[in-house]
Amino acid sequence: MLLDTLIFDPSSCGFPRPRLPLLPIGFDGIAFAAPSAWAPTAHFRHFSRGRYALREAYRLAGIGPGSTLLAPAYHCRTMLDPALALGADVALYPLRSDLSPDLAALDALADSAPIPVRALLATHFFGLPRDFAALADWCAARRITLIEDASHAFFTEQHRPAGIGAYGAFVVSSPYKFLPSPDGGLLYAPEAGRLHDIVPRAPSWRDELAGIASFWQKAHSASRCDLAMLEAELTANAANPSPLASERHEFAGPSSDYRPEHAGRASLRLSRLLYRHPDIAAIASSRRKNYRRWTTATMNLPYCRPLYPELPDDCIPYMFPLLIEHPETHFYWLKRLGVPIWRWDSMAASTCPTATHYRLHLLHLPCHQSLNESKMDWIISALTKVGAGRTALLQACQ
Structure with a gap:
């Protein structure tokens, strides 16, 4: 199936590499x-990326x-x-402004689907847990397999x-987003028997090396951010x-990030070793502290607002989602500075107003454990100065 896809291509912009890591590095955490x-281990299977774990979940669900x-x-x-x-086939269901599913819209979408619906993907965006109890009941009543996307x-x-x-019935996650591993995707099933026939193939020794x-390279990469030079x-x-x-x-099928030859391949031995040794308390403390710093820094700025200013108890966030008013200036100039930011700006088109707006206006800002206070100071200062336009930056864009 081909989907009407909105493609954002920054290749002509000459954006530099981020000056700080978007994900944890070294032995942090x-x-x-x-x-x-x-x-028990029978409930889990390891893959090179979450997208390939998701492939197995889809296949087992009848997709x-x-x-x-x-x-x-x-x-x-x-x-x-x-x-x-x-x-x-893929049908996109609309989301409310807090990224929760709209059950009424789901009813209409499922009823009008010309091809039987076999599975539904529900996402815990940015690592904040969602109560999917009602959604699970909805899926059970329609004999639709619910797959939890825990990649955040x-x-x-x-x-x-x-x-x-x-x-x-299946849960998919991406541990490399929280631990400094080179790769990793995880598939979990409450019923271990459903994974009985899945045996991911081992990576080659060349891939392991x-x-x-x-x-090693990422662990020893040097940051190049100087607060005094920012202006x-x-x-x-x-x-x-x-x-x-x-x-x-563009009417497109799978993106270039999906490599069919990687489907079914297990994660690296180094990654699996690191997964077994997480410092859970340290990861939680550091990420929550950095998330709160983002909230404090952006809460009263007139040109942006936190999507989730309140962090639930015991939640370990993936990134800090921030809505900006003027992506045509804010996003471009942050990227030009080498600020480590992410955005889902290439996606399948839909009639969902939330997705349409968030595509360009919702930034994903890092809060991981490899960001110390001085690095957070630099990122926050860059965001504040770019947004406020207290330099010649935005004047030149007008």
């Missing part, structure tokens, strides 16, 4: 002692030719890639976040603005 697993997957309208394309690769949650064999993993080299860099960038990215509609 790793402990000497290994916590006990919360469920393939002649079936439909219901997926959130706000999404990363890798959430849809496995279903498209399996030959299924710290969900591993050694840690199960409260409120996550209790609803779906490449993973070790990547881990001068802003002014210099204003004098030489970058061209705008190209945007286009």
Whole structure:
């Protein structure tokens, strides 16, 4: 199936590499002692990325030719890639402004689907647990398999976040987003027998060595952020603005981030070793502290607002979601400075107003454990100065 896809192509902009890591590096968040697993190993399978774990969850749920997957309208394309690769149709369900599913809209969408709906993907966005009890009942009544997308949650064999993993027939996560591992995707099933026939193939030794080299290189990469130089860099960038990215509609199948040859491949041995040694308390403390710093820094700024200013108890956040008013200036200039930010700006088109707006206006800002106070100071200062326009930066854009 091909989807009408909105493509954001920044290749003409010349954005530099981020000056700070978007994800944890080195041994940050790793402990000497290994916590006990919360469920037997038969309930888990390891893959090189969450998208390939998701492929197995879709396949086991009956996703393939002649079936439909219901997926959130706000999404990363890798959430849809496995279903498209399996030959299924994908229907996007609308979300409310807090990214919770709209059950009434789901009813209408399921009733009008020309091809039977076999599975629904429900996402715990940014690691904040969602109460999917009503959604699970809805799926059960329609004999639709519920798959929990916990790729934004710290969900591993050694840690199960409260409120996550209790609803779906399958749960998929991406541990490398919380631990400094070179790769990793995890598939969990409450009924271990459903995974009996899944045996991921081992990576080659060449891949294993490449993973070790990547881990070592990232661990020893130097940051290049200087708070004292920020004002001068802003002014210099204003004098030489970058061209705008190209945007286009394209009827597309799986994205280039989906590699069919990687499907079914297990994660690296180094990654699995690191997964068994998380310092859960340290990861939680650092991420929550950085998340709260973001909230304090952005709460009263006139040109942006936190999507979730309140962090639930015991939640370990993935990133800090921030809505900005003027992406045509704020996003471009933050990228020009090398600020580590992310955004889902290439996605399948839908009629959902939340997804349409958030595509360009919702920034994903890092809060991981490798960001110390000085690094957070630099990122927050860059965001504040770019947004406020207290330099020649925004004047040059007007």
